[in-house]
Amino acid sequence: MPITGGCHCGTIRYEAGGAPITHALCHCTDCRRSAGAPMVGWAMFPADAVKVTKGAPKVYESSTHGRRHFCPACGSGLFYTNDAVLPGIIDLQSATFDDPGAIPAQAHVQVAERIAWMERAHELPSFERYPPMEG
Ligand SMILES: [Zn+2]
Ligand SMILES: [Zn+2]
Numbered sequence: 001m002p003i004t005g006g007c008h009c010g011t012i013r014y015e016a017g018g019a020p021i022t023h024a025l026c027h028c029t030d031c032r033r034s035a036g037a038p039m040v041g042w043a044m045f046p047a048d049a050v051k052v053t054k055g056a057p058k059v060y061e062s063s064t065h066g067r068r069h070f071c072p073a074c075g076s077g078l079f080y081t082n083d084a085v086l087p088g089i090i091d092l093q094s095a096t097f098d099d100p101g102a103i104p105a106q107a108h109v110q111v112a113e114r115i116a117w118m119e120r121a122h123e124l125p126s127f128e129r130y131p132p133m134e135g
Contacts (some may be wrong), residue, residue: 001011001037002003003103004098005078005097005099007073007074008074008075009074009076011071011073012056012071012076013052013054014053016044016045016050016092017049020043020044020103022044022106023090023094023103023105024041024107024109025039025040025042025107025108026039026042026043026109027111027114028109028113029111029113030062032113034060034077034135037094038112038121039108039113040093041091041094041105042080043091044090044092045089045090045091046089047089050092056072056077058071058072065082066080066082068080069081077096077097078092078093086117129133
């Protein structure tokens with residue numbers, strides 16, 4: 001059963017066959033700034049295992065060889081490719097999977113650039129929804 005996913009607005013849809021090569025949570029500065037989020041989950045697939053089934057992502061040159069593919073309508077980040085460092089590979093932003101819990105992340109990467117407080121983020125108080133409002 002292929003993994004399916006897409007952007008927030010539904011303009012872009014994709015599917016990926018088989019299991020990912022790896023699934024990592026990236027803490028690098030490029031991912032953080034690009035996503036506007038403290039970290040980004042990436043599931044790595046052979047490029048030929050992934051196909052866009054609806055729409056056409058826009059491509060941003062985020063570094064010399066790095067390419068970030070995103071929805072031109074809503075801005076959701078979707079894919080990362082780098083023909084120099086990762087030929088034949090595509091990384092999928094795993095939080096855009098229709099079932100983002102299906103494939104657990106396996107590692108944190110690029111923690112040299114991690115936001116300091118993220119190291120202990122799992123120890124923060126947690127609320128099913130929001131903390132109770134004061135008075
Ligand atoms: Zn969209
Ligand atoms: Zn990164």
